[in-house]
Amino acid sequence: xxxxxxxxxxxxxxxxxxxxxxxxxxxxxxxxxxxxxxxxxxxxxxxxxxxxxxxxxxxxxxxxxxxxxxxxxxxxxxxxxxxxxxxxxxxxxxxxxxxxxxxxxxxxxxxxxxxxx
Amino acid sequence: xxxxxxxxxxxxxxxxxxxxxxxxxxxxxxxxxxxxxxxxxxxxxxxxxxxxxxxxxxxxxxxxxxxxxxxxxxxxxxxxxxxxxxxxxxxxxxxxxxxxxxxxxxxxx
Numbered sequence: 001x002x003x004x005x006x007x008x009x010x011x012x013x014x015x016x017x018x019x020x021x022x023x024x025x026x027x028x029x030x031x032x033x034x035x036x037x038x039x040x041x042x043x044x045x046x047x048x049x050x051x052x053x054x055x056x057x058x059x060x061x062x063x064x065x066x067x068x069x070x071x072x073x074x075x076x077x078x079x080x081x082x083x084x085x086x087x088x089x090x091x092x093x094x095x096x097x098x099x100x101x102x103x104x105x106x107x108x109x110x111x112x113x114x115x116x117x
Numbered sequence: 118x119x120x121x122x123x124x125x126x127x128x129x130x131x132x133x134x135x136x137x138x139x140x141x142x143x144x145x146x147x148x149x150x151x152x153x154x155x156x157x158x159x160x161x162x163x164x165x166x167x168x169x170x171x172x173x174x175x176x177x178x179x180x181x182x183x184x185x186x187x188x189x190x191x192x193x194x195x196x197x198x199x200x201x202x203x204x205x206x207x208x209x210x211x212x213x214x215x216x217x218x219x220x221x222x223x224x225x226x
Binding site for chain 1: 153219
């Protein structure tokens with residue numbers, strides 16, 4: 001399967017614990033995005049990497065959240081001291097620049113569903 | 118319009134019937150609009166990317182239109198089938214995607 005993969009698919013944790021999620025993008029894609037979806041809402045942008053550089057972070061991303069893409073390939077999203085409000089679906093997407101293409105076609109993984117008890 | 122909005126939030130369709138729903142978005146500095154289909158436990162699947170005013174795209178029984186001047190897009194499903202049951206998301210492309218809350222379609226056999 002050459003699509004975007006995410007691990008784990010589900011995570012249940014207790015409030016105050018740290019969690020880390022992994023995303024493996026499509027191999028030739030240089031851009032990687034993290035989104036979060038809560039019940040009844042659409043996915044909301046969290047952060048964006050071009051290669052290994054983190055170029056933008058949403059104000060939704062509190063200091064407890066950190067994302068890395070150390071070698072410009074896979075990415076990790078860590079949440080420290082989880083709170084019940086962090087319960088959500090965390091989606092990863094990847095894309096690539098195409099010459100002459102004005103839009104940004106993003107391919108999504110299946111997400112990691114986090115439940116904080 | 119400040120945000121991407123979709124309506125209705127959910128709808129139920131009898132198998133074989135046709136249906137449509139709406140995505141509204143800010144029309145200024147428009148680049149593209151994406152439609153995704155998201156089935157439970159799967160990845161959101163790209164349906165269409167639309168860039169030009171008046172664009173019409175079609176994929177099987179599903180089609181979409183785009184009006185960038187007034188900031189709306191319609192998605193149509195013709196002859197709904199149970200496998201069309203999913204949440205349909207639209208997203209405005211500002212290199213990051215700004216999503217609506219989705220329209221959840223349930224097709225009754």
